[in-house]
Amino acid sequence: MNVNRHHGLWITAVLFLVTACVTVNIYFPAAEVRKAAEDIVKDVRQQTPEQGEKSSQSPISSLFSVREAHAAVELTISNATIRQLKERMKKRFPSLEPYMARGLVGEGLNGFLSIRSLSGLGLRQKATLKKLVDAENRDRKALYMAVAQALNIPSSQIARVQSIFALQWQKTAPKGSFIEKKPGKWLRK
């Protein structure tokens, strides 16, 4: 009985020492993500898209063509995917802005748009708004993935990228927009 108790103590002590020695280092480049978020969000929200520029290319033609890149501003983090996603969001923002200002669409803590209300909209407008939000969130998801890939951030850490971007989206959201300050708590800007 006594021997067993001693064994138990030894095992506990060894386990304690072993676990005490294990250090898990996960480097998360928060400063770089913050800088990228600032630059990208500012660009999407504050600059108007170039006239006549077609941001999307069909998969078939893009297989073969090498287009001229539009990299007017050199960002900390950028690549062809990020540039094109940014251009699409930039073009979409003028359509989303009025809905956000009316408090129908909010900026969530997870970095995605959320429809807060559909009141006052006809069914056609509801359909339009939902499609806009869906398309924007699809692009945002791809953007977060692209930023994470560019910074060698593992996919398990994407949520942190999203939350850093969320702050920037909220900061630059039009007046009247809902923003999620705490989980489930929405405030009107």
Added chain:
Amino acid sequence: MPGKVAQNIINCLTCIIVVLVFLFVSSGRACPLREQSFDTLRSAGTGLSGLLSGLPRGRLHVKKDASGIRLGCKIEFKDVAGSRDGDHAFEGLDIFLNIRAHGPLARKGQGFYWTLNAAFPRGQVLFFPWFFDLSRMKGSLRAEGRIDKGRLYIDRAILYGPFSLKVRGISLPCPRDGGFKKCMIGLLGSKWELRADLKRSYNLFVKDAFSDSFPVVSDFQPQGKMTVRGQGAKVSLRMEGKLLYKSMKFIDGLEVALYYPLTRHRCEKGSVSWNDIFLGVLLPKTIFKSPRSIAISERNLPVTLCSDKGEFGPLSLALGNGTISLEEAGFLFSRGTLVLRGIEIRALRVHRLLKDVPVEATIDGNLPLAMFVGDRLVFSGHLSVAVAGGMVEIKNIWMEPYAPVFRWGADISFRHLDLRVLSEKTPFGLVTGAVKGWVNGLVMSGGQPEAFNLLVKTDEKASRSKKISIKAIENLSILGGGGGSVSFLGRLFKEFSYSDIGISCKLKNDIFELHGLYRKGDREYLVKRGFWGGVNVINMNPRGRISFRDMLDRLKRIGESSQSKVEVK
């Protein structure tokens, strides 16, 4: 979810009939139904409860005579609105119902015969991502049948709208023992037929609904007719017409005959055939020489549909004097994933196809399997390109066809490439010798390079003279960060000998890193002279970092001259 919706619709239809029979039996005389609220219907336990707003107006006529009882009922629903949730709603809906029924009251064994005429002249319906404006469709429903021993028989029904749907011989509700799935199979196997105009249906159900997220669907436009039929244990789909791509004819004389089995472990064979496919319209004219010359040699594509997957193939494409063939493609419905088998490329002469390929290049290769890993379609096997007396091998090919920005990538290696052949026909300037190297981790995004690791160095195995012209030196030094001019003394010569070319270039996060492979002290050489003299081209940007925009500018400047650090001995 669609099952629940269908069950609700069945509930509603059954309920309306039950309510009318109830009213008819209980009254036995003509009674007005003016300004009745929906509570009347709700109390009958319909599937509409809590979903609707709006008021019906109606009139019920009942006449009793020796042959039995005749019933006539007109109901108008005006400006009805309702929603199940944010994704499913309707509003401003007008429905006009005209129901007639007759049958014996007391005699058993005989049912009531009924007819229904309904019109939906106005209203909007959202069934996200689909939106329907009924005022543009002029929807109506005509149906007739009987009620007998607690069952509703629909002998014939025709629904008009964006398509026409004809149904014959359906009985409701479903038997309790078989379950809903078996019931639906029974219903789908009944005699029904859906006819639609391809253009209208595509625009309504595909283009309007999905073009925001997938802009490519806007580029296609089918035209023609479509018929879908229930044929016992299978559903058949027939299409006749053509397919346009960006208003240009893509497939002409298209005929589709597909069959989908309603029972498990069965497969049905069908086909897609055409008179002409103008594959070239998909390809940019700025890049392809004569896209219209690209042709698919077959005019028929066998398609097999099983309950859980679809397969098509073989298919062969003749282009550039060569062929691209596909043995089989399979699509797993449950996983939404595509598998391609047996892709072969034979003697594909790229220079005959593409405008900007100044040298002869021929592609051969086998890609035995391509399947999705996550969102990425990954190809096994490799392609070989015979070009400039050497060989380029392309492997680890992948693409992301459904991503918001279309991306593809590969790893490329090359050897014995004759620089004379390559440089003679480009504005870069003449260089002789041979090179080998690789481009690892190439990622192209929407037609732009996103990432790669490039290494080019002299291939010693290919014994060729190694000379470089002044123009090439200047252009190389522009790329390397110098201005790109050779001194007056250097200009006395047209070309110089060299010992080795060695360049590495990496693109990541829009930054190019260009380095010479040969180092001596602090100096980094892109081109190194031989022991007996020649030319050194030194990388003037020791950090080697060049922004994407800067690199584009440098490529534009190639051909112009300014300063460069070139040593001539």
